[in-house]
Amino acid sequence: xxxxxxxxxxxxxxxxxxxxxxxxxxxxxxxxxxxxxxxxxxxxxxxxxxxxxxxxxxxxxxxxxxxxxxxxxxxxxxxxxxxxxxxxxxxxxxxxxxxxxxxxxxxxxxxxxxxxxxxxxxxxxxxxxxxxxxxxxxxxxxxxxxxxx
Amino acid sequence: xxxxxxxxxxxxxxxxxxxxxxxxxxxxxxxxxxxxxxxxxxxxxxxxxxxxxxxxxxxxxxxxxxxxxxxxxxxxxxxxxxxxxxxxxxxxxxxxxxxxxxxxxxxxxxxxxxxxxxxxxxxxxxxxxxxxxxxxxxxxxxxxxxxxxxxxxxxxxxxxxxxxxxxxxxxxxxxxxxxxxxxxxxxxxxxxxxxxxxxxxxxxxxxxxxxxxxxxxxxxxxxxxxxxxxxxxxxxxxxxxxxxxxxxxxxxxxxxxxxxxxxxxxxxxxxxxxxxxxxxxxxxxxxxxxxxxxxxxxxxxxxxxxxxxxxxxxxxxxxxxxxxxxxxxxxxxxxxxxxxxxxxxxxxxxxxxxxxxxxxxxxxxxxxxxxxxxxxxxxxxxxxxxxxxxxxxxxxxxxxxxxxxxxxxxxxxxxxxxxxxxxxxxxxxxxxxxxxxxxxxxxxxxxxxxxxxxxxxxxxxxxxxxxxxxxxxxxxxxxxxxxxxxxxxxxxxxxxxxxxxxxxxxxxxxxxxxxxxxxxxxxxxxxxxxxxxxxxxxxxxxxxxxxxxxxxxxxxxxxxxxxxxxxxxxxxxxxxxxxxxxxxxxxxxxxxxxxxxxxxxxxxxxxxxxxxxxxxxxxxxxxxxxxxxxxxxxxxxxxxxxxxxxxxxxxxxxxxxxxxxxxxxxxxxxxxxxxxxxxxxxxxxxxxxxxxxxxxxxxxxxxxxxxxxxxxxxxxxxxxxxxxxxxxxxxxxxxxxxxxxxxxxxxxxxxxxxxxxxxx
Numbered sequence: 001x002x003x004x005x006x007x008x009x010x011x012x013x014x015x016x017x018x019x020x021x022x023x024x025x026x027x028x029x030x031x032x033x034x035x036x037x038x039x040x041x042x043x044x045x046x047x048x049x050x051x052x053x054x055x056x057x058x059x060x061x062x063x064x065x066x067x068x069x070x071x072x073x074x075x076x077x078x079x080x081x082x083x084x085x086x087x088x089x090x091x092x093x094x095x096x097x098x099x100x101x102x103x104x105x106x107x108x109x110x111x112x113x114x115x116x117x118x119x120x121x122x123x124x125x126x127x128x129x130x131x132x133x134x135x136x137x138x139x140x141x142x143x144x145x146x147x148x149x
Numbered sequence: 150x151x152x153x154x155x156x157x158x159x160x161x162x163x164x165x166x167x168x169x170x171x172x173x174x175x176x177x178x179x180x181x182x183x184x185x186x187x188x189x190x191x192x193x194x195x196x197x198x199x200x201x202x203x204x205x206x207x208x209x210x211x212x213x214x215x216x217x218x219x220x221x222x223x224x225x226x227x228x229x230x231x232x233x234x235x236x237x238x239x240x241x242x243x244x245x246x247x248x249x250x251x252x253x254x255x256x257x258x259x260x261x262x263x264x265x266x267x268x269x270x271x272x273x274x275x276x277x278x279x280x281x282x283x284x285x286x287x288x289x290x291x292x293x294x295x296x297x298x299x300x301x302x303x304x305x306x307x308x309x310x311x312x313x314x315x316x317x318x319x320x321x322x323x324x325x326x327x328x329x330x331x332x333x334x335x336x337x338x339x340x341x342x343x344x345x346x347x348x349x350x351x352x353x354x355x356x357x358x359x360x361x362x363x364x365x366x367x368x369x370x371x372x373x374x375x376x377x378x379x380x381x382x383x384x385x386x387x388x389x390x391x392x393x394x395x396x397x398x399x400x401x402x403x404x405x406x407x408x409x410x411x412x413x414x415x416x417x418x419x420x421x422x423x424x425x426x427x428x429x430x431x432x433x434x435x436x437x438x439x440x441x442x443x444x445x446x447x448x449x450x451x452x453x454x455x456x457x458x459x460x461x462x463x464x465x466x467x468x469x470x471x472x473x474x475x476x477x478x479x480x481x482x483x484x485x486x487x488x489x490x491x492x493x494x495x496x497x498x499x500x501x502x503x504x505x506x507x508x509x510x511x512x513x514x515x516x517x518x519x520x521x522x523x524x525x526x527x528x529x530x531x532x533x534x535x536x537x538x539x540x541x542x543x544x545x546x547x548x549x550x551x552x553x554x555x556x557x558x559x560x561x562x563x564x565x566x567x568x569x570x571x572x573x574x575x576x577x578x579x580x581x582x583x584x585x586x587x588x589x590x591x592x593x594x595x596x597x598x599x600x601x602x603x604x605x606x607x608x609x610x611x612x613x614x615x616x617x618x619x620x621x622x623x624x625x626x627x628x629x630x631x632x633x634x635x636x637x638x639x640x641x642x643x644x645x646x647x648x649x650x651x652x653x654x655x656x657x658x659x660x661x662x663x664x665x666x667x668x669x670x671x672x673x674x675x676x677x678x679x680x681x682x683x684x685x686x687x688x689x690x691x692x693x694x695x696x697x698x699x700x701x702x703x704x705x706x707x708x709x710x711x712x713x714x715x716x717x718x719x720x721x722x723x724x725x726x727x728x729x730x731x732x733x734x735x736x737x738x739x740x741x742x743x744x745x746x747x748x749x750x751x752x753x754x755x756x757x758x759x760x761x762x763x764x765x766x767x768x769x770x771x772x773x774x775x776x777x778x779x780x781x782x783x784x785x786x787x788x789x790x791x792x793x794x795x796x797x798x799x800x801x802x803x804x805x806x807x808x809x810x811x812x813x814x815x816x817x818x819x820x821x822x823x824x825x826x827x828x829x830x831x832x833x834x835x836x837x838x839x840x841x842x843x844x845x846x847x848x849x850x851x852x853x854x855x856x857x858x859x860x861x862x863x864x865x866x867x868x869x870x871x872x873x874x875x876x877x878x879x880x881x882x883x884x885x886x887x888x889x890x891x892x893x894x895x896x897x898x899x900x901x902x903x904x905x906x907x908x909x
Contacts, residue, residue: 016693023700096688099736100788119725120695 006060006143010036011043011076012094013068020120021063024128031136032060040071044079047086059089060141063131064111066095066102074109081110088142092131171371171378172364173386174357176429177258179367181379182212184253187221189214191252191372191379193386195365199259201238204368212255216244224255232432234260243432247383250372254379256386258432272300273437280444286452290321293420293445297438298323301430303406303422307331310410310418313635314338315346317418328425340396350416351382353409353442354435357389359427360397360404364388385432397423404428406435408442412450420445457639464643467495472650489525495647496640498588500528500569504538505584505655527569528589536562538583541575550645551575552636554590564631567592572633574640576648578655586651588644590633680738688735691728695721730857733872737856740879745786752780752836755787756814759794763802767812772802775813783834785904789880793888794838796877797900801840804898813839826891832903841897850890854878877902 008030012018018036025034035056037043043064046053062080066073073093080086090112095102103114115131118124135141173179178199181191189212192204200207200215207214213221220235224244227233232243241260246253276296283292290308298306305328308321315338322332341349349355365388371377381387397405404424410417420442430438471491492501503523522534529537540560541551552574557564572590698721706714760767760774767774794814801812817823819833827835845853856875874888881888885905892898 014689014692016689016696019700020696096692096732098732099739100792101739104788117692120692121699121721 005032006057006141007033007035009043009046009059009062010034011038011040011062011064011068011073012036013038013065016120017065017117020124021128024125028129028132030132035059039068040073040076043076044071047080047089058143060143061135062089062091063094064091066093066097066106074105077106077109077111090135090139090141092135170364170381170388170390172366172388173256173381173384174359174388175362175365176358177256177386179384179386180207180212180215180255180257181249181252182255183251187211187213191367191369193365193367199238199240199242199257208368215257216255220244231436232258245385245432249380249383250375252379254384256384258386260431261429272434273440276300276437276441277444280441280448286449286456287321289445289448289452291323293441294321294323296441297408297420297422298325300434300437300441301406301422303404303424303428303430304328305331305423307421307423308410308418309336309421311346311416313637314632315341317341320418328423345390345393346416348382349407349409349419350411350414353411354385354439355387355389355407356385356430356435357394357397357405358429360394360402362427385435401425406430406438408435408438410442410446410449412446412453417446417449460639461642464495464639465646467491468643468647468650471495471647472654492586493526493588495643496574496588496636498526498572498574498590500524500526500589502528502534502585502587502589504534504587505578522587526589527591528587529563529566529570533563533566534587535583537573537587538585541577541585542583549577549648550641551577552641552644554633554635555631556633557631567631567633571631572636574636574644576644578648578651586644586648590636592631593634676738680735688728688731691724691731694724695728698724730872733876734856737872737876737879740876740883745789745883747784747786749782750785750787750790751782752785752790752816755791756780756794756798759791759798762791762795763799766799766802770802770805770810771808772805773809773811774798775811777813777815780814780816780836781818781834783904785884789883790904793877793880793902796873797838797902800873801838801842801898801900805840805842809841811841813837815839824891826899827901829889829901830887830903832886835901835903837899837901839897839899844894844896844898845890845892846894847892850892853890854888 010018010021012021022034022036035046037046042053043062045051046056047059047062049056064073064076073095077091077093080089080091087110091110092113092115093106093111094115094117095106096117097103098116106114115127118127173193175195177193178196179191179193180189180196182189189207189210192207194204196207197203202214215237216224216235224233224235224246228244228246232245235242235244235257237244237257237259242257243260245256245258248254276299279292279296280289283289294306294308297303305322305324307319309317310320311317317336317338317340319331319334319336322330324330367379372379400423402423403426406422406424406428408420410419420438471488474488474491489501493499502525505523522531522538524531524534528534537560540562544559552572553559554572556570556573557567563570569591570589571592574588574590576586578584578586698717702709702714702717702721706717709717756776766772798812798814802810815837817827817835817837823835827837854874855871857871878888881902881904886903888900888902890898890900
């Protein structure tokens, strides 16, 4: 296992949700650092290594909120999936919206997974645990040089 | 107006050759002589009494045996301007001379002593000055009636006007004591047959001095040249048809006199005089009446032109008011409803209907079924009007206006509605669609007072072949059934002008509608962004409250008293509930903006997917799914309808008490028998979800579809926010369908829904 593993990019405008996830991440054996940005523009800056994020490493995974002020999650997703250089990064939509249109639309735009943001507390922790177990244990992510532990 | 077949005997009256009756009235003598030799060819049989010479002795003799050559010249010179006073056999007579059948016809009427000194011109002068003082047609006609009565001494003098269908109306009357009034009465056209009217036009004066007098024959009865009696069209003494005499006798009239009123050469009306007893009027006075009538005609023409101009101006003013008020009104139908009176007045109609099309119909009728017409006054029913408009669209030609006085004959479905719609005046607003303004008039039979001869009803005379005038009245009455008063050119003109004005109003209202719909679109967009804000942005802080209470409990919960911990948990719970409601509200509001993705959908697959979505709940509740038969393929938005099924099925699974618990999705296809509850909204397919559960009392059958309406405590039956059914109904209605429930407590429930016809 290399020391500088690629980070998980958390795109989330809600501080409460971000704090909750970071809190959970600290408790779980999360093998990657979590980097948080607050909106779509910052997410694209990070991915394209612009502005404040000129030195940002390419993330292993993007956890993307759908409904954000300014640029929406759908727009970030479309831009990402339209770029051959970034298309390979798995994008997990993490939204409180259960609307059928949001789910179907996200997959249509190329989302790799749609996770419904559960209630804070135990349900949220269970989801985070499942995410960790699948994406960082069962699945193989692009750009990994080593096989998972 | 042509009589129809069953009233053929009436036309006998029309055919009677009343100018060739070959006789004169006995109050004068007639001589017809050839020129230039002045040989007498025809003599009335009563010649000897006045002239002292028998008819036989006169025939073949020069007329100078009666009137010397000088007098004859004087008569010839003067007769153009009226009767000439002559002496015949020592008696004062008035002489009239005219030509007929190539003969000079001389009529001699003895003057009584009382009339010998008359000064007709002086009388005329008085009459004309009274005419010239009268203002307005009614006053003018009244002055004329009074003047003629003063001049002739008749008991009753009427001014009688012909309508467009030649029926007559008494407009003015002057009468002495003991005579009935005929004022305002209408007389059928057959009372004055066609050839009589023609004669009235040619010869404006006619006196019947004694309806019971015996007709004096002419000798010879037929002229050798023509083989028929002398043409007496121009003769003052001409005897009259026995039918007419009988008519007068039936009315109790002893003598009659009429003067034609002509307007622009056409018969406009009559000054008709009646006397209870025989009554003679001198030729000079009769002639004064004729002059009076001519003056009256001129005056009437002027009055009538003025009245027409005034009527046009009045209608233009009505139209201006109508159009202005309609244009300013909030909605066209509402504005029209408050000005229906003006609309009727515009064309002199008793009823009106407007079919303006869906675009302007605030009631939002289904355009495929036609719009509900706006009805004013006395009209046929809405359905009848709609049918009429449909017929007009196809049959009434391409013109913008259409009118008839016999609608029932053209459009049999309304033949029975002559009470309101014998006459129709229609203007077309749209060459494509059935959009019209329609005006109605009832049959004329109901609108005027007919002179049904209340005085002396016709006597039946069995075996008597001759026509009896009053007997014909009933037949004529039959003939005018279903016929309205005619639409005048001014009526049609006003209707057409209104059409132009309405088009402007319609355009203005269309512009207003467009402006409103833009404003509505704007406010919809604002509402959408508002509900987006509420649905999303307010959820975030509520999630925050939940998060931080959870963190607090985790980090410091141990140092809190149990009571403090419970309160903090309650804060989190309340935040959770509020957030859940917001989420549902957000979803519900979004349903309104959904664009449906219509497709041909296998409903069985949709139901299978929905069942899969709720499988956990079905398993947990041990609910069996019954699927007696495969569901059909149908057009809908599969994703949205899956949501509807999932909602209905999960509800059905939820609200059950004891086992066995089951749910049954199913449908009724086209033509299949279905319970009345399934037929509440008609559609080829009715889908349903049935359960044997706790049921819903009838008073809640509608309210359960209201947002956040719950019948049970939040935690009972697995909880629920009360948004699911509201959203499901909204989705179904978005499809053009309907969602409803049939249920009773402890009897289970069946939710039915239909789907619309697919994308428009």
